[in-house]
Amino acid sequence: MRKIIATLTISSLFLVSCGGDQKKQITDLPAIPVTINGKLDTNNSPFITASGKIEAENSANLSTRMMGYVTKLHVRVGQNVKSGQLLVSVNNTDLQAKKAQVDASITQAQAAYNNAKKDYDRFVNLFSQQSASQKELDDMTARYEMAKAGLEAAKQMRNEVMAQFSYSNITAPFSGVVTNTFIKEGDMANPGMPLVSVEGSGRLQVTAMVSESDITNIKNGMPVTINVKSINKQISGKVSEISLSAKNTGGQYLVKINLNQTDRSILSGMFVNVQFPIAKTAESTTKTSGVVLIPTSALVKQGQLNGVYTVGNGNTAILRWLKIGKTFGNQVEVLSGLTTDEAYIVSADGKLYNGAKISVK
Structure with a gap:
């Protein structure tokens, strides 16, 4: 048993020595x-x-931030386009439904705001005539501010939806020529996927x-x-x-x-x-x-x-x-x-x- 251990020890030292020599050779080939x-x-x-x-x-690969089917490809390869010209239309049925919901919420928020404003104006007059307490005026003021904030939030939701509509209609960012189209009508457009490539002709x-x-x-x-x-x-x-x-x-x-x-x-x-x-x-x-x-x-x-x-x-x-x-x-x-x-x-x-x-x- 001692002979085996001694043999293994000597072998290990030999391998370490060889490894050092090999490392030295690699650095000085x-x-x-x-x-x-x-x-x-x-x-x-x-x-x-x-x-x-x-x-x-100027060159750009145009894509969309929304998912939908390509309903119309308005250009072909080699066609000259102007800045703002419509290139690709993507199905926006979901956005149309969301816009209808947002418009309804704006109508509701506007009605609530109009009603709260009338009550607020009435209580301001009553308070000036000492016919309403400070607590009643404070409650009515809080209700008016909440209605005002609700209307503003609904309007901002509409701005968000309208911004998304710009990604359903892909337009040319600058005047140039279409160098490649990566999709055809009926294909599914995914966020970030290139749809059309445009190069500036100037x-x-x-x-x-x-x-x-x-x-x-x-x-x-x-x-x-x-x-x-x-x-x-x-x-x-x-x-x-x-x-x-x-x-x-x-x-x-x-x-x-x-x-x-x-x-x-x-x-x-x-x-x-x-x-x-x-x-x-x-x-x-x-x-x-x-x-x-x-x-x-x-x-x-x-x-x-x-x-x-x-x-x-x-x-x-x-x-x-x-x-x-x-x-x-x-x-x-x-x-x-x-x-x-x-x-x-x-x-x-x-x-x-x-x-x-x-x-x-």
Whole structure:
């Protein structure tokens, strides 16, 4: 029995020692050899470029706060609408019944108030003539105030019901175009469920993703040049918003740009390249590009997200999320997030993770 205990003790010490060595190795792992495709950017070009997408400045998914059947869909996708125009009608039979009850309660409260006011006025005159006591006047005053409060409460109930009617008739919050309808006549509308999507047709903006090495060089109000890929057109714009966090954008920073001019050929959803007119002080991870094709084997998938490992500062692996398009054999088209000459990791002699040290073969 003593031999067994001694053996177990020695084994435990050996495991603890191994665990400590393993922890030490994890914190000081060697660089993972990788194979890349593309060229590492080591030059200093006169501008920084980033890919992005055109979006409407004003956009909204409209929903309702009440439950009911959709009785009428007044618009279709692509239709221009004006501010306040009726888009969707939801059945409001329940509200009509509630409104009738509230109107009846207002009539009742109004009658009680009128009667209490007459009695109150009468007792005020009697009290002034010393024909009524202070106690009688106080009781009549209390009755009058209660009737007055009851009438006010009934009126506020009517205001609440009338406010709910606005959610049975969904109207356009601004002038624009209908981009999507999520329901049809006869469907059940639930609170918070999108019914119609509307985008403002007046002003467009560009949402671009900028790498961590370039974001510090971009300032609000900076003029930029925007290349619209699909129509081969160049327009100008100005930086309006800069995000200071890349927590939810795959290591890239969100920059919004207002367009100085637009025409009918420029549509929401088009992909663009944005040129920021500054000299780079560090290695940029974005370049202007045309069609970008990468092998499907290089993709990293997490749920509905698709990404690829790029080479970051200090020879580290940086996971970048992509928007992908069509598949051509063993290659897939990248619509946003990567450009033609940009280096990305094709294969690695080990398991990659965000921030892992790498050595290019």
